[in-house]
Amino acid sequence: MTSVPLARRRALLAAISLPVAAALPGCAAVDTQAYADQKPALDLKRYFDGMLDGWGMVQDRSGKVLRRFTVTMRASWQGDTGTLDEAFLWSDGERQRRVWTLRQRAAGRFVGTADDVVGEAIGESAGSALNWRYVMALPVDGRVWHVDFDDWMFLVDERVLLNRATMSKFGIRLGEVTLSLTRR
Numbered sequence: 001m002t003s004v005p006l007a008r009r010r011a012l013l014a015a016i017s018l019p020v021a022a023a024l025p026g027c028a029a030v031d032t033q034a035y036a037d038q039k040p041a042l043d044l045k046r047y048f049d050g051m052l053d054g055w056g057m058v059q060d061r062s063g064k065v066l067r068r069f070t071v072t073m074r075a076s077w078q079g080d081t082g083t084l085d086e087a088f089l090w091s092d093g094e095r096q097r098r099v100w101t102l103r104q105r106a107a108g109r110f111v112g113t114a115d116d117v118v119g120e121a122i123g124e125s126a127g128s129a130l131n132w133r134y135v136m137a138l139p140v141d142g143r144v145w146h147v148d149f150d151d152w153m154f155l156v157d158e159r160v161l162l163n164r165a166t167m168s169k170f171g172i173r174l175g176e177v178t179l180s181l182t183r184r
């Protein structure tokens with residue numbers, strides 16, 4: 001008798017797992033070391049020092065642009081601790097401010113905090129790339145959702161950095177944020 005419920009559980013698990021696995025082929029994480037030889041090398045302390053300007057958009061899972069924004073960032077470092085003070089202006093007129101505190105833990109390893117980040121963001125850099133993973137508390141229709149961010153930054157040249165973040169909840173892709181930053 002015990003084998004029947006176990007067999008049913010296995011069949012149910014297989015029926016659920018196969019479609020989910022097929023629908024999520026991009027879930028395998030890219031290792032930052034894949035970019036270790038790419039130039040120019042992204043040095044967070046050097047790039048995020050001074051004033052930066054950015055332009056970006058938020059897209060839903062179908063690619064529809066939901067909001068656009070500009071951001072002005074004042075960045076500075078004291079030893080191994082950096083501050084990124086971001087002022088956003090959204091296309092609907094909303095203004096938002098986020099202040100990140102970054103700490104270098106080891107070569108190429110960082111943690112970051114901000115008021116709307118749950119816990120710590122974990123960052124790893126290699127070559128021209130930086131990958132941040134964190135959970136952000138986002139207000140949605142009067143509620144707060146904890147949304148997972150897989151955030152990739154790539155240094156194009158000494159002034160331009162491209163940022164693409166994938167948002168997900170329960171492993172389901174919700175959309176993307178794309179940002180271009182330029183140092184003044």
